[in-house]
Amino acid sequence: MSQPATLEAAVTLGLSEDEYAHICKIQGGEPTYVELAIYSLMWSEHCSYKHSRPILGRFPTSGPRILQGPGENAGIIDVGDGWAVAMKVESHNHPSAVEPFQGAATGVGGIVRDIFTMGARPCVSMDSLRFGELSEPRQRFLLDGVVGGIAHYGNCLGIPTIGGEIYFEPSYEGNCLVNAMSAGMIRTDGIVRAIASGVGNHVVLIGSKTGRDGIGGASVLASQEFDETLEEKRPSVQVGDPFTEKKLIEACLELIHRKLVVSMQDLGAAGLTSSSSEMSSKGFVGLDIHADRVPLREADMEPWEIMISESQERMLAIVTDAQIADVREVCERWDLDCTAIGAVTDSKMLRIWWHGERVANIPARRLADESPVIRTPSVKPDYIVDEPVAVDDTGYPPSADLGATLTQLLAAPNIASKRWAWEQYDYIVQANTVQIPGSDAAVLRIKDSQRGIAFSNDCNGRHCYLDPYRGAKAAVAEAARNLACAGALPVAVTDCLNFGNPEKGEIYWQFEQAVEGIAQACEALGTPVVSGNVSFYNESFGQAIYPTPMIGMLGVYDDVGVHIDDAFKAEGDVIVLLGAEAGWMDGSEYQKVAYNKVEGRVPDVDLRLEVELQNRLRAAIEARLLRSAHDCAEGGLAVALAECCIASGSSGGAQFEDPEAPRSGRDGRWLGADVDLGSAAAVAGAAGRPDLALFGEAPTRVIVSVAPELLGPLDEVLGELPHRVLGRVTATNLRCTMEDKELFTVAVGELHSAYESLPQRLA
Amino acid sequence: MNVRVYVTPKKGILDPQGAAVERSLPNLGFTGVSGVQIGKIIDLTITGDGLTAAAAHEQVDDMCRRLLANPIIEDYTFEISEG
C-alpha cells in the first residue's frame, strides 16, 4: 500500500484533473490509493454513465405493466397470472475482441447474474453480434470464438438461447459487438432489490474465490478506445466457470425464495467496489468491508486489487444474524464458498479494512451520485445527407438476372440463415420453447398457464449510420413488428447502445439522435424502456463502428396457442402484403451486395401506420385467420417471400395446434409461391424499377398467407389498412411477375442452398 | 520428428476444470490432493526434406502460437525428438 494517490496516479487510472480535484474535496484531502482506485472505477464511463445519463432521461420508462424500470439489475414487467419477466441486455464487446470465447462466455455469465440476483429464474438468452466482413480470417476466428463461448456458457447453465442476430460490416472489423440479453421469470410478489439495510446485518460473499481477473478489465476496457496498447491489456482476461454459476443460480434462488437474505447484488464490472457502494448508497447506510476476509485464489493480492477484481461467479448478500446459519447450510449443500466479509453500519460511509487498519473511508452516496456528468457539444457529421439517392441507370444499372440477384442476396452473410450459430445453442431446455430460432420472434409458453411470452432483437446498423434518428426508430418498430408477426403484443424494451467515442461531437450527435428515435417509437408503440446498457468507445484506430442501438423487446400472449411462424403452410393459400410502402435503395442490402455502396437517406417510419398495421395483424392472428406472417426486412419483398418458402420445408418448429408439424422438418416438401408485384409505380415508387420493387427495403410491411376461404374475414379485420393480394402458395418454385411479365422463376431448393450457405464461407 | 506439445493454463488465470476436480476429489475418497491443474497434450509428427532441428523448432513454435495454444490464457512448451 505504498502507492501514492497523487494526481499522476489518478490520471494513470483514467481520472481527469477536475475529477481528482473533486475527489480531494469529498475526501477532505489527498485520498488513499484504495480510495483512488475505487473512485476511478466508479467514475469510469462504464460504471457512471457520465456521457449518457442526461440523454437517457428521454426514454419513457413507466407504464401499467412495469414493476421495475431502469436503475436496478434488470427491468421487470408484469405478464399476467402473477408472473413477471425480468430482462436486461449487456455488452461485452471489448473483452470479446481480446479473447472471443471467454469474452462472450463471461458476457453471458454477467447478464444472467443480473437476472437471478433479483429472484428471477433465467428462462431465455439472446445474443446480438456484429463482426467485420467474413472474408477476413480474423473475423471468422472472432465469430467462431464468440458463438462457441455463448454456447459453452449458456448451454451449461441450462438456459435456452433462442434468438439473436448476426451482421457483418467493415465498420466492426476492429471492434466486434457482443450484446447478450437475458430474461427470467419471477412471481410479482417475489422481487428482490439490491438495497442494503439493517444496521448490524452481515455482508456475505458467495461463490468463486477472488483472483486478479480483469483488474481494470471490463470497466477500463469499455471506457477507452482500442489502440496499440491492446496487447498490454491482455493479462486482465477473465475466464468463465459456468458450472459454478449454475450452482450459484440454484443456491441464490433458494436463498431468495426461502427469504433467507435481506437483499442481493451480483458482482459485475468493478467487482466488490461497485456492488458494495451501490448497495449502501441505495439503502442510505454504510458498509464495512474487511478485504482481508475475502477468499483469494492468489495469496499475495493487495486490498485495492481485491476491491476492484472482476473475478466472475460471485454474489454479495445482506444477511441477518438469524439467517446466516441457513445461508451457510444452503451454500455448503451446493459446494459454494460463503464468507461474511463485513457489516451494514449507520455511518453512510463505505469503509474498507485490511487486517484491522482502515484503508478507505468514502461517503457512499457521494461516490455513487456525484460522479461527473459530461455533455459533449454535438456536431452533425458531414457524411449525413438529406435526400435519397437517385436510382438512375448510370449510378445503379439494373440487374440483368433478377433470379441470380435473389440467390446472391440470400447467400449474403447478413441475410443467410444463421443456423450454423443457433444449432450450437440449446434452444429447447426448460421445456417452454414454442418457436425455435429461424422465424421472426422467439416464443415461450408459461407453464401451468395459457399465457406466453416472445422476444425479438433488432438493429440495422447501416440504417443507423445513414440516419441515427430514423434508424433507431426503425429498430424499435421492427422489433415490435417481429413480435406482432408471431401474434404477440409488444410490451417493453431493453436496449444496448453501442457507439464510438462520446468525446467526439459527431458521435455524441449520433447518440442523441438515436435516443430520440428510440424514445419516440417506444412512446408510440407503448413499450417503455425498462433496462439497458451503453457501450461507448467502440472504435479502433480512430474509426468508429456504425452507431448500433440494439433493441431487445418483450411481447406477451394471453393465449400462446395463437402463435404462428413465417413458413408457408399449404398450396393454394393466398399471399397478402400488408402495408404499401415503396422499396428504397438507400441503406439496403441490395445496395451493398449489388453496387457495393452504403449511401443515401433511409426512410422514416410512419409510427401511426406502424401501430395500425401491428394491431390489425395481431387481431387477425388472434382470430386464427392467418397461416403465416413474416416481416419484410433486409433484402426486401423478394427475400421475405423466399424465406417463407424455404421455411416451409425446414422450419423444424411446431405449430401450436398441429402435433405433426415437427415431422415436416428439415426434409419436408418445399412450398413455392407465384406472385405478381402489380404495377411498378405502385410498389417501387417513382423509380418504377422491378429490381427496386423486389429488393428495395421499407419499414411497415408484412407478408401473410391465408386459406382462400378466410380471405373475406381477413379483409374485414384489416379494414382500412393498406393491403393487397400478391398471389398464391404453390409447389416447388418461387415465381415473380410484374403486371404478368415474368421477372424470374427459381426452384426453392436452389434458394434454400443459397440461404444455408454460411457454413461454406466459414470452412 | 516426433513432437509433444504441453499446453497449460497461464499462471493467475482461472482454471475452472482443475478447481472443480480438486473440489470433488475428497468426496470420491481421494484425500491429500491439491493444486490440480488441467492442460492439454498434443502429439504429432513432422517430416520435411532436410528439415533441420532448428527449423522444426521454429515451425512448432509458430504452430503453438497460432493454433495449438491460446497465448492469451495458456502457456506452452514442447519437446522434439528424432523418431
Place this chain on the structure above:
Amino acid sequence: MNVRVYVTPKKGILDPQGAAVERSLPNLGFTGVSGVQIGKIIDLTITGDGLTAAAAHEQVDDMCRRLLANPIIEDYTFEISEG
C-alpha cells in the same frame, strides 16, 4: 509429491479433435504434419504423512484408473517427482 498425469486417446479410438487440427494445419501453411493426437495433462500435488514413493505410485495409479482416465477410450501414464 508433484504428479503429472498424461491421458491420451486409446489407440484405435477415433480422435476427432486431433483429426480436425491435422486437417486445419495445411490451411495455415504447415505441411508435413501427421499423426496429430490430443490428450490431457493433469498436474497435482499429493501429500500424506509418511507417504512413500511406492504408496504414492499406487494411489495415483488408482486415481487414474478410476477417475482421471476412462480405460475404455483412453490410455494414461504418469510421472511423480519429489517437490
Place this chain on the structure above:
Amino acid sequence: MSSAPVRFGVVVFPGSNCDADSYHAISTFTDTSVQYLWHKDTDLKGVQAVILPGGFSYGDYLRCGAIARFSPIMQSVIDFAENGGLVMGICNGFQTLVEAGLLPGGLIRNTGLKFVCRYVNLRVETIATPFTSACQTGELLRIVVKHNEGNYTVDPETFARMQADDQIVLRYVNAAGDQDEGANPNGALDDIAGVCNAARNVFGMMPHPENSVEAGLAGGADGRKLFQSIIDTVLRAAEVTA
C-alpha cells in the same frame, strides 16, 4: 387401470440442467409420481425407475459424467440396477452410466467438434426393452439432440456381442428411415443413439425425450412413448406379482 402410480426418481447432480425437464415430463403422465434424488444421498426412496438426467454434471469437467459417477447416490443406483431396477440415462445421464460401467462403450467428442442442438429421426431398433415396449419396431421418433460428446464408440468384440444380444435400441436415420451419414449428428459408430445392457434394464440415449412430451411445444410429443414404455412395464410387473 386403477393401480398405484409408478414411482420415478430423478437424480440431481450439481450441474444437472434437465432434471426439472425430466421431472416435468414424468408429471405430464397421469399414473406416475416423481421425486428428486440428491447426489449426496444414498436412499432411492423406494422408486421403481431411476432417471439420470441431461445437463453438465460437474461442468462436464475432466470427462462428461466422470465425477458424477462417484456420487454417493450412484452406488445405490448401481445396486438398484444390479437387482434388475429400471435405470434410464439421458444425454449426460447416458455418459454417467457409461462411466459407471453399467452400459458398454464410451462417448467421445462429436466429429464436428461443436455442441449440436437439432432435431434427429430415431429408428426404434428393438421393442424388447422396458423403455421401448410401447413403440413399434422400425418406428421413427423425432426428438432433439443437444450435446458436445455424443459420439458413441465401442470396441469391435463388444459391438458384435451387443448386436447379437439386440442391445442397440435407437439409431439416427433420415426422414425415410434409412441410415445415412447426413442424419448422424455426432459421428457415432453405426449411427447408434441409444443402447441397453445385456440384462435390458439399463438404457442410455443421447437425444432428449423429456423435451418431447407436449404436442404444443417445439419439441413435439414423440418422446412420450419411451416414458409410457417404462410405465407399462412397471404396471405389468405389478399385475404379475399381484
